[in-house]
Amino acid sequence: MKAVLLQGYGGVDQLSYRDVPQPEPQKGEVLVKVAATSINPVDWKLRRGDLQAVMPLHIPAILGRDVAGTVVALGPGTQGLRQGDRVMGLVNQSYAEFLVAKADILTRIPEGLEFEDAAALPLVTLTGAQLIEKGVRPQAGQTVLVTGAVGGVGRTAVFVAKKHGATVIAGVRASQMKAAEALGADRCIAIDEGGELGSLGKLDAIADTAGHDAIVRLLPYIRSGGVLATVVGKPQQADGKDFRVEEIWAQPDADQLRSLAEAVARKEFFIPISRRMKLSQIREAQTLGESGGSGKIVLVP
Helix, strand or coil: EEEEECCCCHHHHHHHECCCCCCCCCCCCCEEEEEEEECCCHHHHHHHCCCCCCCCCCCCCCCCCCCEEEEECCCCCCCCCCCCEEEEEECCCCECCEEEEEEEHHCCCCCCCCCCHHHCCCHHHHHHHHHHHHCCCCCCEEEEEECCCCCCHHHHHHHHHCCCCCCEEEEEEEHHHHHHHCCCCCCCECCCCCCCCCCCHHHHHEECCCCHHHHHHHHHHHHEEEEEEECCCCCHHHHHCCCCEEEECCCCCHHHHHHHHHHHCCCCCCCEEEEEHHHHHHHHHHHHCCCCCCEEEEEEC
């Protein structure tokens, strides 16, 4: 089968599209024919070696966390899925024509979602949902500010926080204010340099997907006993403050992903797709993703 191999830590020149042995499903696993995957920031952070301390790779490695595809074979004793099922999930090694995954971390793709749309969802939607439900844990009526609210993780966090009855403020760059108005938040505010934060008031929680200087400016607005939940790491400036800090790393959760995918299928929220490219174009795709911009880059074998 064809797959993208990372030959060593570094730039996109370390990625090559080549033939590799096709994996075989073991007990409790399924073999999935990949219909689509997508680019996430963790992909290029792993490629560059930024995460060696917490997520070391065995080089050469196949990257990729999102998958949408079809079950083509089951390992011994595997239950819950059948050959021919259209599935999606948060997995490993999805930059390939085939992958194996535990059956219990995959969920069937809801009716109304095409493979490419489904492939954009797993990592960003699970991260955003777990940021709120495991990190913030909001109570109805509490005020939660979501930074980076127009990104995939941020959009999901806004949606899930609203589902829990929170008053949600979408924190974005000034240039993103118009896009933020369509998110369904109760209020939108520019949080980049020059943003007017004076009217913000005290926040019960911040769900941070952006980091950098924006979160440093926002820390004073968290009330005593409040929460900073983050997917981009605890800022040094939060040390010694009188609020709780929760660092979130997304974990596979088939039931949660199914619920989120069904909400997308019902058009309750959406994750934009900016580009659709071939897996063989991985160098160009990662370069585009790393350069910024909005919307997911979806790859098809």
